[in-house]
Amino acid sequence: MHIPDGIIPAQVCAGGYALTGLTTWYVLRQIRRGPDPSEAVPKAALLAAAFFIGSSINIPVPPVSVHLVLNGLLGALLGWYAWPAILIGLFLQALLIGHGGLTTLGVNAVMMGLPALIARGIFQLRYPLGARLPLPWALGIAGFGAGALGIGLAALIFFGVIVFTIPSEFTLTTERNALLGLMVAHIPLMLIEGTFTTLLMLFLHRVKPELLKSQGG
């Protein structure tokens, strides 16, 4: 779910870069407020690499298989570092495999990164939830919300950008139908991503709970 080069007008690309610059400034400020910002750099970088490689895993959803976006999971596990991780991942994907684009890097970063930051906030709900429910349940619910909303919000931004910037030749009805159809098609993907994030959180809780506690910023 990346917008490639050449699809959207340059003005929108420039707007995407402006918003990305502003968000990067804010996120780096939050990161620098931590005790030792450089300590989490290798962790965030290696986990970012693992996420981008991991997103190539085929998840069977009979009769087809899908790839996960994992931006919600990134937000939940990396916290503020999810933003630079996504920005760098998109930059490398655009350079190395031509997926996404350099002119659309800003728009794609906003599309994938802002939902990841929101997912970070949703995953924090595991603490109040944990006071009322058993910890695995709280983790599962917060993980599901983070994973599902991560992709859901990204899809919403993606279709918003596409529909509001593409062809004037399309009628309003065509645009609305296309948007509605594609959004409905993403509901199962939200459930898949949410469920998979829950499974992964429960796995990490069993094997390495430390990874869920240290959110680096």
Add this chain to the structure above:
Amino acid sequence: MATALHRELYIRTDSALHRWAVRPKLLSLLSLMFAVALIRHVVVVPVALLGVLVLYGFARLPLTYLWQRLTYPGLFILAMVSVLPWVSGETVLWQSGWLSLRLEGLALAGLVVGRFLAILITGFILLGTTPFLDILKALRSLGLPSLLTDMTLLTYRYLYDIAEQLATMQQAMGLRGYGYRRQTTRQRWRWLAALLGTLLLRSYERSQRVYRAMRLRGYGQVTAGLPSPDRLYRTSPTTLMATGCTLGFAASLVLIEILISHL
């Protein structure tokens, strides 16, 4: 993604574009990309493509380099725009039953594909003629925060290792019966969650070792100076000529666009 990664990014050869100082090259090629993204009339697309291909020729990069990298994103963009000629526009060029080919949709598809190709080839020119580390150094010298460049370098450094690790783990999973043994979807998902979880875990543990090694080498203690500016922004006749021509071409594209818009 793991299978689509290519190791040979930088092509070691001698060309004017290889000798072009990195910082002006980065800025000029990015300006050209944005000038192409500004194109709104399909008639300008061939001009942009021609200019970019001439630049590719000057870079002396092999055509196989372009072909290998274009296949994956090319198929993606074709899938995205292939519907346009059939649903967008009023002027029908050809019709068979409910299926009709429309002029405006065809022009729009041509515009999108043309812009996409021109921008992508420009990106490949940058990547093929500049070592990745030099691109990062140029970005750092342009004011990109060190946290971002450090993270980019580390992510890039371990990307291939982690891709190989995943391939090994998938092979091991296959040997234990995944994909061959009769399993419910739920069981498969649990296996895959464990696979991704283990990949994250190993990366996390490795990052702790990497950090300790980096600290021992002084990471975070001293501010490393920027590398020798020579390769980054040395002024030479080649650099001046290449920068001037590329920026001039980018400005011409914008000018043509403005002129056509006022016709």
